[in-house]
Amino acid sequence: MSSEEKAVTASRPENRQERKERTRRAILDAALEMLAEESFGTLSLRSLTKQVGIVPTAFYRHFATLDELGLSLVDESFMTLRDLIREVRSGEPAPETLIDHSVEVLVAQLETHKAHFRFIGRERHGGNAVLRDAIRHELGMFERELATDLARMPGLERWGAADLHVLASLFVDLMVAAAGELVSPSAEQPPVRRQLVDNLRNQARMIVVGAAGWKPLEP
Amino acid sequence: MSSEEKAVTASRPENRQERKERTRRAILDAALEMLAEESFGTLSLRSLTKQVGIVPTAFYRHFATLDELGLSLVDESFMTLRDLIREVRSGEPAPETLIDHSVEVLVAQLETHKAHFRFIGRERHGGNAVLRDAIRHELGMFERELATDLARMPGLERWGAADLHVLASLFVDLMVAAAGELVSPSAEQPPVRRQLVDNLRNQARMIVVGAAGWKPLEP
DNA sequence: ATTTTCAGTGAACATCCGTGCACTGAAAGA
C-alpha cells in the first residue's frame, strides 16, 4: 500500500510537469464544482484548496491571483462554446433541420459541460468586474463569428452588417437565456426540461420566421 | 445647531415609526448602492451598516437576516418593473408606434431605477438560491402577465397559450438581456448606449415580424 | 555524486466577519 493514486491501471512514474498540470486541473475542477453553489466572489481560497487537497499557499504555485484562475475558467468555458458551433457547422447545413439540430447539439453540449455554462451565466453579470469584462469580450467575439456564419446562409447573402448583428445578437441572447434556465436545478426533472427545450425550439423558429420576413435596413 | 437633518425645510418632530421607516429605507438604499460594485453574496453586514451610519447589530431591528433584505429588494425591484408595463399599457396601443414607445419607456425606466435592474440581472443567476428562486418566480409571473396582454392584440386573438408563451418569453429574454447591457458602465458613453438601444429596437422589430408570420401550433 | 529547482508544507500574522448580550435614552402608553 504505497500510495492512493486515482488511476486503476498501474500508474507510470509521472513527470514533474505532469504532476503540476494534474494539480492545476484539480484546482480548476474543484472551482467549477464549488461554483455550482456559490459565485466567484464568495469562493474562498482556503475552502477551494481544502477541496483540492492541498494547503492554501500551494495555490500560488499555479495562479498568481484568484482572478487569474477565473480568467482560465472563462477561457476553457468559451472553448466548449466554440466546440458547440463547430459541431453544428460540421453537420450538414440542411436548411429545414438546422434549428432542431442546433438545439439538440446545444442541449447535449450543455449537459456534458454544465459547469462551464453555469459559470458563464453566473459571472456574466456577477460582482467581479474582471470576469464580467472578459466574458463580455468573448461573447462579443462569439456573436461576430456567428454573424459571419449566418452571412453565408441562403436568403441572407445580401444582408448588411447591421442586420446580421441584429439576428446574431438575438440568437446569442436566446442561447444564453436558455442555458441559464437549463442549468438550474429545477430543470433536472425531465418534464420541466422537455418543456424548456420545446420552448427554446419554438423561440428559435419564431426568430427565423422574423428573419425570413425581414426587410434589410441600409442600402 | 440642534441636529443634522437632511430636510432643508424646518423638519417636523418625526414619529417613532417614521424614523424607523427612514432607517429601513437608508439600509435598502445603501445596499442598492453597494450592489452596483459587488454581488449580494459578498455584501457584508458590517460594511453595509457602516455605510448606513448605524452599528452592525442595529440591522436586526429591521431585517431578521440578510436574505430577508434581499427579498425586500426583489420586491421593490419588480414593483418598478410592473410600473414599466403599466406605463406602456397606459399609452395608446397604436400598433405601429408601440415598439418604439415601449423601448423608449424601458430605457427611461432603466435610467431612473438603474440599481433595481442591475440587482435583478446580477442576482438572477447569482450564488444565492433564495434570491434566484424569488426572481425566477417573479419573472415567471411577469411573463404570464405579458402573455395575457399580448393575447388582446390585433392578430394574436386566436393564438393558443403555448404560442403566447413563446412570444412573451422572447420579449422577456430580450428585455433582460438589454437591461443587463444598458446597466453596465461601458453603456455610459452616449454612442455605445445609442448603438445598444438601436439594436434593441431592431431585435424587437424582428421578433414582431416573426410573430406576424407565425403559424400557431395547436388546433 | 553533487547541486539546483520547485510543488507542496505548516506556522504565524493582522483583519474582517456574524452574532450574543447587557445597556441607554427618548418616545409612547398608562
Add this chain to the structure above:
DNA sequence: TCTTTCAGTGCACGGATGTTCACTGAAAAT
C-alpha cells in the same frame, strides 16, 4: 407622573479569511 417599549449602542467572542515566510524532499540538471 410613572412605566413600558424599542431603535440604536458598545463590547466581546470564536471563527474564517488572504498572505508572509522559512521549510522539506523528491525530481531534474550538472
